[in-house]
C-alpha cells in the first residue's frame with residue numbers, strides 16, 4: 572500500500588467529521604446527553620464504540636458535554652490501521668483543545684479535561700468478533716455505532732452486542748444510511764438515475780438491506796424489545812459557500828464520486844456506459860465549486876429495558 576492510499580481513508584474520515592457534526596440529529600443527541608448520566612448512576616460511564624475509525628465520535632462525546640464524570644471508552648474497529656490513525660488524530664485533537672493526554676502503552680491512554688477523566692482503550696476487533704466473544708468484556712452503559720451499521724450484517728451482530736449493555740443501557744446508533752443519495756445540480760438525461768440506483772444495489776449486494784439501514788433499525792430494535800427513546804434524520808448536506816467548500820469537504824465529495832465509480836466498475840457487473848462521463852462532470856463541478864450533495868441518514872437512541880438474553 573503506498574503512502575497516499577494509506578492516508579486516504581483517515582483523511583476521508585477527518586473530512587467527514589464536520590459534515591457529520593452538522594448532520595447529527597440534535598434532538599437525539601440532547602436525549603443522549605440527558606439519559607446517559609441517569610443510566611450510569613454514580614459509577615464511571617462505560618462506553619463501547621464499534622467501527623470507531625479515527626475516533627471522531629469520542630471527540631464529540633467529550634467536546635459536546637455528554638460526559639459528566641469519569642468514563643472508560645473502548646474504541647474498536649476491524650481495521651488496525653484506522654485505530655493507529657485514531658491515536659494520532661486524538662493526540663492532535665487533545666493538544667489543540669488543551670486536554671491532558673497520557674498514553675499508557677500502545678492500546679490505552681488517559682484523557683483529562685477540566686471536567687472529565689476518560690480512560691481510553693483501543694482494540695482492533697470487528698463487530699462480529701466482539702459479538703461472538705465469550706469473555707466477559709462489559710457490561711456497558713452505552714454502545715455507539717456511527718456510520719457503520721450499513722456496512723455490516725447488523726441483525727446478526729447487534730442482538731449479541733446489546734446483551735453487553737447494562738439494564739437501562741443505551742444504544743446510540745447514528746448516521747445510518749436510509750435510501751437516498753442526491754447530487755445537484757440535476758444531471759441532464761436519465762443516466763444518473765441508473766448510476767445511483769446501481770450504487771444502492773451494490774450496497775445491497777454486499778449486505779442485504781444495507782441501503783435502508785435506518786428504517787430497518789426501527790423495526791429491528793422494536794422487535795428486540797429495545798425502547799426507542801428518539802429517532803430523527805441526520806442527512807449529510809454538503810454545499811459550496813461562494814464557490815468554495817468548507818474545510819476538506821471538496822476532498823470528501825471527490826471521495827464519494829470515486830466510491831460510486833469504483834463500486835460500479837469493479838463490484839457490480841458491467842459498468843454503465845455513461846459512468847466515466849458522469850464522474851468527470853461531477854468532479855469538474857467540485858473543482859468549480861458548483862456541486863451539492865445530500866444523503867439521507869437516520870439517528871436512533873434506544874434503551875435496553877431489562878437484561879436482554
Ligand SMILES: C[S@@+](CC[C@H](N)C(=O)[O-])C[C@H]1O[C@@H](n2cnc3c(N)ncnc32)[C@H](O)[C@@H]1O
Pocket residue numbers: 584587621622623624625626627628647648649650653696697698699717718719722723
Ligand atoms: C464509514 S467508517 C466510519 C468510522 C467512524 N465511525 C466515523 O464516522 O468517523 C466505517 C468504519 O467501520 C469500520 N468497519 C467496517 N466493517 C466493520 C466491522 N465489521 N466491524 C467493525 N468495524 C468495521 C471501518 O474500518 C471504518 O473505520
